Amino acid sequence: MGSQAELTAAGLTGDALDRAIRERVDALLDQRLAAKLAEIEAAKTPSMTIIATKGTLDWAYPPFILASTAAALGWNVSVFFTFYGLELLKKDLRKLKVSPLGNPAMPMKMPMGPKGFRAINWNIPNVVQSFIPGYEAFATKMMKKTVKNTGVASVAELRALCVEAGVNLIACQMTVDLFGYSHDEFIPEIKEYCGAATFLPMAKDADVSLFI
């Protein structure tokens, strides 16, 4: 690429000269921009934000599994706990329950007994489930036993790993007020109590954003 004087000397003038310059600049820009963008991408720490809205034993797993794993991959992770999701930040996680009621996808298998017995999927109608007192507590106990048998982490263990890995645990202050909770019911590792206006800008900048 020559100087303007050279181009003029080469016989390019007026529109032709403008066009030649523009084409050259565009070509250079494409080349450098791609390299620069790749460089920025490589240097960037990936980030993930999650909105956790469920407070049952089964739904406690996805946010903590994804958050702890992303942190292990070196990502920056923030989880915003709102509505029933706040249960997952309570000091005492033993109150988390799973309900098979109205959940046709949930396999109902016994965690003990001979292999053939454990393979049986007990298809218990909703009306029976709702009629038996303590059915939910029973199902919860069975799930906890299955979790232990299969080497799956407990919710408390996964949460502790999230805390240790520096996952930002964020609680929705509105829900705290709505449900009449007080801050001392929650673990002290909560980074902040805030609202949607604080969370949304984090989600905007995140590479991965999930609603659970």
Added chain:
Amino acid sequence: MNFDKELDARGLSCPLPILKTKKALNDLASGQVLKVVATDPGSVKDMQAFSNQTGNPLLSQAEENKAYVFFLKKK
């Protein structure tokens, strides 16, 4: 293969083998090798992905006595 530290992740399910691997790597110096033994079949793909994402090279992986053995080098 020589290694500097061994992690027994047998009997653990996803995502524990990966989380424990990450923690074990934190204790190593750059260039040192971690041996991980796991039984979770999902860990085979997950360990490769972990290595790609974190830049800690996966030197080898093999199946031995119904367990998966990985050697990871700390970057």
